[in-house]
Amino acid sequence: MSNSEPNSEPNAEPIIVLKDVDKFFGDFQALKKINLTVKKGERIVVCGPSGSGKSTMIRCINRLEQHNAGQITVAGHVLTDQIKDIDAVRREVGMVFQNFNLFPHLSVIDNLMLAPRLVRNTGKIEAREKAMSLLERVRIPEQADKYPSQLSGGQQQRVAIARALCMNPEIMLFDEPTSALDPEMISEVLEVMTDLAQDGMTMICVTHEMGFARSVADEVVFMDEGEIVERNNPENFFNNPQHQRTKLFLSQILAH
Amino acid sequence: MTPVLESLTLIIESVPQILMGFGLTLQLLFLSGILGLILAILLLLMRISGSAYLSAPAMVYIYVFRGTPILVQIFIIYHGLAQFEAIRESIFWAILREPFGCGVLALTLNTGAYVSEILRGGVLGVERGLLEAGAALGLSKRHRFIHITTPIAVRLAIPAYSNDVISLMKSTALVSTITLLDMMGYARIVYAETYAPYEVFTSLMVIYLLMTWIIQRAFGLFERRMSRHIRQ
Amino acid sequence: MDVLTGWWDDFFWGSVVVVQVFFVALILMVLFGLIGAAAKLSDNKVAQKIASGYTIVFRGTPEILVLLLFYFGSAIALTSIAQIFDPEIKYLDIPPFWAGSFAIALIVGSYATETFRGAFLGVDPGQVEAARALGLSNFKTFIYIQVPAMWRLALPPFGNHMLSLIKDTALISVIGLEETVFIAEQAMGTTGKPFTMFILVGAIYLSFSTIITLSVMRMEKYANKHLEVSR
Numbered sequence: 219m220s221n222s223e224p225n226s227e228p229n230a231e232p233i234i235v236l237k238d239v240d241k242f243f244g245d246f247q248a249l250k251k252i253n254l255t256v257k258k259g260e261r262i263v264v265c266g267p268s269g270s271g272k273s274t275m276i277r278c279i280n281r282l283e284q285h286n287a288g289q290i291t292v293a294g295h296v297l298t299d300q301i302k303d304i305d306a307v308r309r310e311v312g313m314v315f316q317n318f319n320l321f322p323h324l325s326v327i328d329n330l331m332l333a334p335r336l337v338r339n340t341g342k343i344e345a346r347e348k349a350m351s352l353l354e355r356v357r358i359p360e361q362a363d364k365y366p367s368q369l370s371g372g373q374q375q376r377v378a379i380a381r382a383l384c385m386n387p388e389i390m391l392f393d394e395p396t397s398a399l400d401p402e403m404i405s406e407v408l409e410v411m412t413d414l415a416q417d418g419m420t421m422i423c424v425t426h427e428m429g430f431a432r433s434v435a436d437e438v439v440f441m442d443e444g445e446i447v448e449r450n451n452p453e454n455f456f457n458n459p460q461h462q463r464t465k466l467f468l469s470q471i472l473a474h
Numbered sequence: 475m476t477p478v479l480e481s482l483t484l485i486i487e488s489v490p491q492i493l494m495g496f497g498l499t500l501q502l503l504f505l506s507g508i509l510g511l512i513l514a515i516l517l518l519l520m521r522i523s524g525s526a527y528l529s530a531p532a533m534v535y536i537y538v539f540r541g542t543p544i545l546v547q548i549f550i551i552y553h554g555l556a557q558f559e560a561i562r563e564s565i566f567w568a569i570l571r572e573p574f575g576c577g578v579l580a581l582t583l584n585t586g587a588y589v590s591e592i593l594r595g596g597v598l599g600v601e602r603g604l605l606e607a608g609a610a611l612g613l614s615k616r617h618r619f620i621h622i623t624t625p626i627a628v629r630l631a632i633p634a635y636s637n638d639v640i641s642l643m644k645s646t647a648l649v650s651t652i653t654l655l656d657m658m659g660y661a662r663i664v665y666a667e668t669y670a671p672y673e674v675f676t677s678l679m680v681i682y683l684l685m686t687w688i689i690q691r692a693f694g695l696f697e698r699r700m701s702r703h704i705r706q
Numbered sequence: 707m708d709v710l711t712g713w714w715d716d717f718f719w720g721s722v723v724v725v726q727v728f729f730v731a732l733i734l735m736v737l738f739g740l741i742g743a744a745a746k747l748s749d750n751k752v753a754q755k756i757a758s759g760y761t762i763v764f765r766g767t768p769e770i771l772v773l774l775l776f777y778f779g780s781a782i783a784l785t786s787i788a789q790i791f792d793p794e795i796k797y798l799d800i801p802p803f804w805a806g807s808f809a810i811a812l813i814v815g816s817y818a819t820e821t822f823r824g825a826f827l828g829v830d831p832g833q834v835e836a837a838r839a840l841g842l843s844n845f846k847t848f849i850y851i852q853v854p855a856m857w858r859l860a861l862p863p864f865g866n867h868m869l870s871l872i873k874d875t876a877l878i879s880v881i882g883l884e885e886t887v888f889i890a891e892q893a894m895g896t897t898g899k900p901f902t903m904f905i906l907v908g909a910i911y912l913s914f915s916t917i918i919t920l921s922v923m924r925m926e927k928y929a930n931k932h933l934e935v936s937r
Contacts, residue, residue, distance in 0.1 A: 313607070336613060337611070550901065643768075662774070
């Protein structure tokens with residue numbers, strides 16, 4: 219599979235800007251002076267060893283974690299302590315978690331309808347139609363009335379993606395979406411993500427799926443010890459890494 | 475009469491007398507059960523409010539009521555409150571003058587403290603990730619509490635709550651110490667007349683065990699209903 | 707506090723009685739709990755049935771009922787036995803102290819049965835297998851691996867059982883044990899200050915509860931030393 223065309227115009231406006239962002243957990247510094255700009259329609263893959271701060275970084279973008287210093291701007295909103303309505307920002311940012319986090323007490327269709335009904339005051343019929351169309355898009359409309367525990371991991375993760383899309387987000391964050399899956403289920407989730415990328419969604423994916431990074435990403439970001447070590451297009455990132463740490467990481471991850 | 479026949483006659487005669495208190499036992503159980511649940515929810519909301527002015531008093535309340543014998547709580551309310559003229563002249567005196575009012579109040583205050591801890595356990599048992607997923611979807615704090623935390627916490631709390639309802643039922647027997655004639659109160663009267671502790675008290679024991687069994691069954695069914703999403 | 711003048715002594719000795727009952731009942735409670743758990747875990751069907759009957763009955767009936775049945779029942783039994791030897795004897799009872807301690811130990815012991823059983827079953831079987839694979843004998847595996855792990859699991863509920871014991875002590879006043887509630891009832895009659903008297907009793911029991919809670923917290927900290935995150 220060849221690189222898909224970058225679907226962001228060269229001069230597209232930045233939709234996410236992180237400027238000198240620091241994050242501490244007690245004494246431990248998880249993020250060190252992070253600078254990252256993502257343009258509308260860009261698809262970024264973030265990789266790096268465990269504990270490198272990848273998840274923390276994207277969790278700061280929808281303020282599941284609060285950064286301690288620096289500035290984060292998302293779709294024109296600056297994320298500060300004073301921010302009036304963080305929920306308004308979160309509506310624009312969809313998130314997919316490693317452990318799916320589907321609501322166990324709600325059926326698949328109710329998982330999808332909950333937020334539009336409560337947050338956007340969408341009518342029941344309209345919300346249901348929208349949910350069904352998204353379930354078709356992730357190719358499991360027949361599971362609509364089941365409960366999450368009755369689905370396979372791959373199916374659950376596809377429901378989780380559809381649930382996030384129900385809010386019509388401008389940006390999608392993926393936090394290791396395939397790490398908790400059995401190997402045979404990874405591809406079905408990646409296919410859905412690839413579809414989404416081709417439709418022009420702005421995406422940041424934390425993942426170790428290097429094949430996905432090669433074929434879908436506009437840029438690959440490598441993080442280590444709370445820092446962004448290298449950012450490059452996939453071609454150069456894999457064939458001509460600039461930093462020693464990147465080379466080491468790639469040799470370890472591609473060795474098997 | 476043979477001793478066995480004599481015992482049997484005693485049991486047959488005493489059970490209807492004991493059952494004269496059944497209505498009162500049920501009233502105490504339901505009234506203080508429902509009022510206690512309301513109190514427990516209030517205490518829980520105070521505890522998780524995030525404000526020290528609300529959570530600290532709730533914590534002290536729970537600590538005191540869980541740390542002292544319920545018999546002492548009943549006596550403080552029944553014997554103790556009358557010591558104050560202000561209370562005797564207040565509108566509450568209409569309730570506090572009656573042993574029934576005192577009994578319901580004491581049982582409510584006591585069970586409220588225990589149940590609020592049970593509910594808190596349920597709330598703390600809700601996976602963090604689910605609340606994060608709710609937040610990521612833009613659900614407000616209130617919406618997350620109502621639509622995610624509450625249904626999951628309720629299911630988690632049912633087994634412990636069922637045990638507490640059984641505890642409450644057992645505690646209702648203590649109102650016989652403040653002159654109320656619940657089943658225990660009648661049993662003590664029958665005992666005083668017959669001096670037959672085995673027959674009288676064992677009969678009462680069987681009645682309470684049946685009630686325990688019914689409560690367990692009822693909550694077991696409720697839990698199964700609430701857990702239908704987990705069954706494959 | 708003037709109203710308490712002349713009563714301090716009585717409340718002090720009442721408190722001593724509470725402590726005495728607590729320790730006697732604690733030992734008995736552990737004993738009943740261990741026997742009950744052993745019976746439930748045994749292969750003997752009869753022992754299992756008896757033990758589950760024990761837990762169902764004592765967890766499902768009011769404490770005060772168990773207490774009255776035990777006290778008055780034992781008095782009847784004791785009297786009729788005594789009358790075989792001396793027909794002159796009209797009434798003989800087990801002292802409230804012993805009848806009460808025994809009764810509340812039986813009640814709380816039924817809960818402890820489940821705690822001990824759960825703790826035994828809760829030990830990770832992988833640890834036992836690992837110890838056996840290393841060549842430890844059954845006995846050594848039990849002493850060095852299972853018991854410490856069980857103790858950690860049982861400690862929090864065991865703390866609650868101790869709190870139940872101390873609070874149930876108050877009930878024994880109903881059959882005439884001269885602990886603090888009993889004293890307060892007498893003091894209330896002569897002073898006309900029931901609130902003061904029972905609040906004092908509440909404060910005494912709350913201090914005992916606090917001591918137990920703090921001790922259990924210390925023990926838990928000690929038992930879970932290995933779980934502390936190293937820095």
